[in-house]
Amino acid sequence: MVYNESFTTEEIAQLLKVSKLTVYDLIKKGELKAFRVGRQMRVDAKELENYKSRGQEVRSVQGTESSGMARQIVISGQDSSLDILARQIESKTSDLRPLRSYSGSLDSLIAMYLGKADVVSTHLLDGDTLQYNIPYIRKMLVSQSFIVIHMLQRKAGLYVAKGNPHGFQTWKDLAKQGIKLINREKGAGARVLLDEQLRINGISKNQLNGYEDIQTSHLGVASVVANGRADIGVGIEQSAKVANIDFIPLVTESYDLVMLKKEDNARLINMVLEILNSEEFKEELRSLGYGVEKTGEVLYKQ
Missing domain, CATH: 1.10.1660 (Multidrug-efflux Transporter Regulator; Chain: A; Domain 2)
Incomplete structure (x- = not known):
């Protein structure tokens, strides 16, 4: 440098x-x-x-008794709910210092596998089972012991211009002629959702004008559609509202947290469970338009 x-x-x-x-x-x-x-x-x-x-x-001195320093924990994922979680952890203890990484779901799981993330969020659809997250987590953390906790539900689907001028309704409409797509980066859950829907519906990515054009956030995709530089994109409902465009809901995503089950994570896991099950945290999620019916529920342990 x-x-x-x-x-x-x-x-x-x-x-x-x-x-x-x-x-x-x-x-x-x-x-x-x-x-x-x-x-x-x-x-x-x-x-x-x-x-x-x-x-x-x-x-390098993290976790040593002689250091007297707070343990840094990396919370990886892009949803604003993770910022709320980080603030809640910080308010409850001085022993843990949350740091935020804004990586996509697959990249976050890879970071956890490499020991570079402590709390990871995922919203990865498996097209074969139509199940979210656990099929991916089990394969990527096959040698690890982990816990999966449900955080929230949110609507995902298609971003389209106001008034939906092209009449988009389903995933199959991605194959319409003369349509310009804006995509997400590799490793993002929205990119996985798009790729799985293309596979399920027998659409080749080579048919899509704009497949290689990317934005690195839901809001970035929504903004490109809003300013007319693309006709369609994939993302969550909340960003469509911010960008003032139309949204076609097609799936309900399970947005879940993953943590490794190891001795020095016991306190962190208990604290995250306590926060997620608190009415204060759920109310903040509700205010953002998220579903909280199963927030705090342990979905899987290995």
């Missing part, structure tokens, strides 16, 4: 795989030093490397 280089907050967010809000919070807390060029905040490359080195030093 060239040390006379500097990065914008957006570039820092992409490099660290966190949100811009997290970057601003790090700057506000003095953990990441920034300078202003006009109206733009920038961070030197050397400062970024120093910040990452400090993080590695903290992780």
Whole structure:
């Protein structure tokens, strides 16, 4: 890395795989030093490397009695409900310090397998069984002992322009001629949902104009449809409302959490279960339009 280089907050967010809000919070807390060029905040490359080195030093002493430092736990996934969970954990204890990673479902599971994530969210549809998450988790964490806890239900489907000018109704409509798609990145649950529906409905990805054009969030996909640069995309209902576009609900997703069952995770698992089963947490999810009928229910243990 060239040390006379500097990065914008957006570039820092992409490099660290966190949100811009997290970057601003790090700057506000003095953990990441920034300078202003006009109206733009920038961070030197050397400062970024120093910040990452400090993080590695903290992780290397994590869990040792002599360190006296809070254990950092990485919560990986993109839904805003995970930010609520992180805040609740932080408010309940000073021994655990939640950090957020905004990776997709498959990438989050891979991070857990590699020991780089502690709480992972998934919404992965298995097209053969029409079951969410557990078929993927069992295969990817085959050598691990884990627990799967239901967090929320949410509607997923198609983003279309206001008034649905192309008359989209089902997954089969993805094959319509002259249609422009906007896709999600590899590893995202919405990308898996699209690919499974294409397979189930016998549609080749090569038929889709825009299959290789990607956005890295539900809101990003919805915004591209809203500004007319694409006719259709796949995502969740909440982002369609924000982007002021129409939404065609086609599936109800089970959005679940995964944690490894190991001795040093016992307290974390109990705390997450306590939070998810609290009425306060469920009420926050309801306010976002999510279903909470089974929130906090243990779905699977291995």
